[in-house]
């Protein structure tokens with residue numbers, strides 16, 4: 001099948017809380033980079049046309065400035081681009097956002113995780129997305145060993161969930177003890193951490209434990225790896241190159257396929273502002289790697 005005809009359905013589905021999402025999703029952070037918002041709108045619409053129904057975002061995904069600290073021209077918020085592209089929203093679309101940081105053009109991005117600050121961020125997300133509730137909200141924390149309990153912040157989000165502003169809760173940038181602490185307060189549907197074939201860190205055990213608990217594991221920087229905000233990995237291992245050649249795929253597609261092969265509960269959210277990359281990323285959900293290939297990538 002031609003690459004541009006492969007849909008997100010090729011990667012299969014996962015039930016996030018009570019919502020069925022395709023495992024191939026979309027990360028919206030990069031949609032703010034291009035000063036032309038029409039380009040982002042086209043990419044977002046194409047993603048949904050190709051079957052994506054899980055979009056990751058944050059109110060602090062904004063350019064110029066924001067998490068990427070790039071760009072010129074007037075402010076472009078990913079949440080507002082999503083709204084411009086997709087509202088009225090399709091019934092099956094799940095938008096996952098994250099809180100725990102505030103962004104202000106004068107002060108920049110900073111951790112803001114008191115109950116009052118989280119409430120303000122939830123309201124900002126609702127306003128920019130144009131919704132009366134948020135499907136999934138991740139508490140994005142800064143890890144500080146020994147003094148980084150999530151109880152107060154996650155408890156505040158659990159109250160907003162009880163109030164009907166949030167349907168489901170998740171965590172981001174966390175360890176297993178954070179997951180334990182949060183699950184004692186309210187259900188957790190996903191953990192979103194940095195993870196890539198060449199940047200696994202200490203994530204393998206947490207990824208497996210999420211699977212055992214029925215919690216989705218959602219890697220970010222699966223393409224970027226250690227380059228993080230700087231963009232897609234420019235170098236790949238020999239195994240990635242060899243497997244890409246064997247499948248007539250790109251190394252980036254192999255990186256994405258590898259993450260999806262780590263478990264049925266692993267959801268992909270590759271980020272791009274480029275329509276050609278979007279099509280390649282979605283097609284990566286159709287790549288099937290053999291046990292030998294997976295072993296070579298390990």
Ligand SMILES: NC(=O)c1ccc[n+]([C@@H]2O[C@H](COP(=O)([O-])OP(=O)(O)OC[C@H]3O[C@@H](n4cnc5c(N)ncnc54)[C@H](OP(=O)(O)O)[C@@H]3O)[C@@H](O)[C@H]2O)c1
Pocket residue numbers: 026027028029030056057098140172173192193219220221222223224225228229230231232233250252253269270271272273274276277278280281
């Ligand atoms: N929870 C957190 O703390 C956190 C942190 C960071 C990101 N996130 C979320 O995770 C998502 C993914 O992260 P990310 O976007 O930073 O990194 P990523 O998906 O690992 O990589 C994105 C980079 O790869 C490039 N790219 C995308 N598809 C490509 C392809 N097929 N071939 C070659 N290059 C390609 C993009 O450039 P082009 O735009 O030119 O395609 C961009 O530079 C974000 O969009 C965001 O929603 C969460």
